[in-house]
C-alpha cells in the first residue's frame with residue numbers, strides 16, 4: 001500500500017491510500033479525486049489520466065511503455081515528468097508519491 | 107465459399123457503380139421480418155454492412171450473436187461490393203485493434219477508416235486517415251485548439267446559440283426535432299466556431315453530409331457529383347482562409363489555424379483537409395447525439411425524472427447518451443502484416459472493422475449494457491470516441507455542446523414527447539436519425 005498525494009491544477013492536494021498493485025488512475029477514481037478521468041479503463045489508450053510526477057520519483061515508477069509513449073506524445077502539456085496514472089501501480093516503494101494534474105484532460 | 111481474406115484491388119478493383127447487393131430471400135424487409143431473420147440466419151449469410159439493418163435498427167441482434175459465437179468474424183457475403191471484411195465485436199478485441207496502430211493502419215491509400223473504401227481518385231489529406239509520423243504532427247497542431255481550456259472561451263457563445271434555437275421552438279404542436287434542433291444547432295455551432303457566414307450555415311451541414319455519405323446508397327451523390335461538391339467546398343474554405351490569414355488573429359478556429367505557428371505553414375491541401383475534418387467530425391456525430399438523447403429519455407422516463415431531480419447528473423448523462431447512441435458505428439483499419447486476433451488469422455491487407463456499436467453493448471465490459479442509465483458509476487468508459495492515437499480529438503467540444511444543450515433543455519421543458527418512431531439513417535457508419543417528430547408541452 002502507498003499513501004499517494006494528487007495535487008489538482010488549482011493546487012488542492014488529496015492524499016489517499018492506494019492498495020498494492022492498483023493503478024494511480026484507479027486510486028483516483030475509487031477515492032473521488034477530481035482531475036483524472038480514466039476513460040479507457042486503464043489501457044494507456046485515452047490519455048485522460050495524465051499526471052506530472054514530482055521530482056525524485058521518476059526513477060522509481062518504471063518506464064513508459066511504447067503505447068504509453070505514443071499517447072503521451074499527443075497529449076496537451078507534455079513534460080519530461082508526464083506519465084499516465086493508469087500505468088503506475090502502487091507498492092510499498094511508492095509510499096509518499098506525489099503527482100500533480102494538468103490543467104485539463106483531453 | 108471464398109477463403110477468409112479481403113480481396114486485393116487486383117482481385118477486385120474499385121468499380122462504379124457497385125454490383126447489385128444480394129439480400130436474403132424474405133417476403134419483405136420490415137423490421138419484424140429482419141428481426142426474425144437475424145435471430146437464426148447462418149452468420150455467414152448476413153452482410154451487416156447492408157443499410158437496411160441500420161435503417162430498421164435491427165443490427166444489434168446480429169452483433170449479440172457475433173459477440174457470443176464468433177467475436178472476430180469474416181464476412182464474404184456480397185464481397186464483390188466490399189471485398190470482404192473482419193467484424194470485431196467485443197470490447198477487449200476492439201481495444202486491441204485500436205491500440206495497435208503499428209499493425210492496423212488508417213491510411214487513406216489502403217482504403218481508410220470506413221468499411222467501404224475511400225474514393226481512391228479523390229483523397230483529401232486528413233490526419234484521421236493517416237498513420238504516424240504524419241498523423242502525429244498534424245494532430246498535435248490541432249489538439250490545443252480543441253482542448254478544454256481553449257474551448258472555455260466558446261462556452262458563452264455556444265449557450266447563446268442553444269438558447270436561440272430552443273426559444274424559437276413551437277409549443278403544443280408537432281415538429282421535427284432533427285431539423286429544428288439537431289441540425290439547426292449543429293450548423294449554427296459550426297458557423298460560430300469557424301466564423302462562417304451564419305446565413306450560409308446549412309452549407310456546412312450539406313458538405314459534411316456529402317463527405318460522410320455512402321456513395322453506395324441510392325439517392326446519395328455518386329462519384330463525379332460528389333467530387334464536384336467537395337471541390338466547391340474547398341474553394342469556399344480557401345476564400346475564408348485567405349481572408350483570415352490576412353487579418354489580425356481572432357478567436358475563431360479558422361483564424362487560429364491560419365495563425366498558429368504549428369499549422370499556418372501547412373501546404374494548402376493539408377490545411378483544408380484538417381479544416382474539413384474538424385467540420386465533418388463535429389457535424390453528424392453531435393447532431394445524432396442530440397436526437398438520440400431525446401429519444402432515449404422518452405423511452406426511459408425514470409431517467410428523465412432522475413435528471414430533473416438532480417441536474418448535476420448532466421455530465422454523466424451526456425456520456426451515457428454518447429455511449430448509447432454510438433454516433434459512429436464503426437471505424438475500419440487495414441492490416442499491415444499477418445497477425446492473430448481473437449484466435450483468428452488476419453492476413454496482410456485484410457479490412458478489420460471495429461464495431462464500437464457492439465463494443466458499447468458488450469456485457470463482458472459493461473454491466474447491464476442494454477439499459478440507458480444516466481448515473482452509471484463509470485459513464486465515461488465507453489467506446490464512442492475510439493481509443494489509441496486516433497481517439498476523437500473533438501470529444502471535449504462534443505461534450506461541452508451536449509452539456510449546454512441539456513442544461514438549457516432542463517431549464518425550459520418539463521418533457522419532450524416523441525410522437526412516433528424516428529426515421530433512421532440507412533448507413534453502417536453514421537448511426538443516426540433523418541427525422542423524429544416531437545411535441546413540447548403547450
Ligand code: HEM
Pocket residue numbers: 212219233234235245252383384385387388389391392395428432433434437438490491492493495496497498499500501503504
Ligand atoms: C459525440 C460526438 C463525436 C463522436 C462520437 C466522435 C467520434 C470519433 C471517433 C470514433 C473517432 C476515431 C477515429 C478513428 O479511430 O479512426 C474520432 C476522431 C476524430 N474526431 Fe470525433 N467524434 C465526435 C465529435 C467530434 C467533434 C465535435 C469534432 C470537431 C472538433 C471531432 C473531430 C475529430 C477529429 C479531428 C478526429 C481525428 C482524430 C485522429 O485521427 O487523431 N469529433 N471521432
Ligand code: FES
Pocket residue numbers: 025037038039040041042043044045046047048049071084085086087
Ligand atoms: S485511463 Fe486511459 S490512458 Fe490511463
